[in-house]
Amino acid sequence: MARRARRPEARPDEILDAALAVFSEVGFAGARVEDIAARAGLSKGAVYVYFESKELMLKALVRRLADRVVGAAEMLVQSNAQADAEQTLRSLLTFMAMQLSNPKVSAAPRLVLAEAQRFPEIAALYRDDVIGRARQLLGKLCDRGIAQGVFRAVDRDVMLRSCAGPMLAHMMLSTVFADPKNPAPPPEVIAGGIADLVLNGLRPRP
């Protein structure tokens, strides 16, 4: 086989990209290291230069990905720190729904959902680094809304489930369970509808 250029610095990331693609297609157990290597343009042996085992690849992958979605969400909330909480939450929900409609973005959380049961360490990592931060973020936003008088008091665990849940459902429905015969409305419409419902739900009753 044609020998490829030596670019050791770039390898780990390339391998992880390939691993995410393969894992999310056939699952962790079903993925062959040789396929991951091939997709990264390497031989199997080279993969083991950078990662000790297939399982450590999975962990590195989750660690690398944990930041991306939540990080972007935190950024969005922070940059809207002055705006009213209602508008910020609407932007956040819309942004998330749009992101998660993209199979490439949703591949990572989908993979975690699929494998968490089998790898308690990964479940714990995700719980602390993604779910925990999302809960914090929503909690703070919620406090702001309450202070501004636009949200009523809501438990954080209820808030987390009520905001993240529809996003999760939308992700699954627009990727693995997408029905070519009955296409759903475009994501921005769905996202807007969900935001309307949740925001209306958060409004204090007269």
Place this chain on the structure above:
Amino acid sequence: MARRARRPEARPDEILDAALAVFSEVGFAGARVEDIAARAGLSKGAVYVYFESKELMLKALVRRLADRVVGAAEMLVQSNAQADAEQTLRSLLTFMAMQLSNPKVSAAPRLVLAEAQRFPEIAALYRDDVIGRARQLLGKLCDRGIAQGVFRAVDRDVMLRSCAGPMLAHMMLSTVFADPKNPAPPPEVIAGGIADLVLNGLRPRP
């Protein structure tokens, strides 16, 4: 090994029970037919008397399970056909949240979420037999609420995501991502909170 009594009629169900347990612990690809057999109190060979292959076991399993949760939900809505839509939806949401807090009940949907990507046939089956029916059910309930003047007009796809999503999130958070250090409030409290928020969200604005 001690030979067990011959009870051919009961075998398929016993094997599927065992398969669900093993699949949901280690995933489909990670499950060994021999382990499934052992858990059912049989040898590997016997399993192949009843199921042609491991994959057909998975399909049979999903088919058998599809009914259970949605069937119960449909029953609940039907038996409350006279009551007001708001109260019915509250009961439905609470019932689902309680059910899905139980790892034994949630094992099946969790398994489907994990494997659907890899088995398009299973994804299609679940989409039609579970998600489709849930969408119908919520749509009808929604129509009733609108007719009674207690719900405002909501798109069915938004309704599906906004109702099923929090349940899904609750399921994942109370099983795979449960944090022993920060226990969530009891399920009935969470369920009530979610129902409050969603119902308030559905109320027509003055």
Place this chain on the structure above:
DNA sequence: CCTATTAGTGACCAATGGGTCATTAATAGA
């Protein structure tokens, strides 16, 4: 009892795939 039937067994086969390592080739430095 004796025999026919069939549920159930478990040794075995063949393929698969994670992981290793001796070897090769590309580069850096002198």
Place this chain on the structure above:
DNA sequence: TCTATTAATGACCCATTGGTCACTAATAGG
């Protein structure tokens, strides 16, 4: 240009496991 270093290869090893099948033993019927 020559040598030392190291990125990368791929043939190989071997444990694992889906699936088969010749055989065993429990039951049913006469």
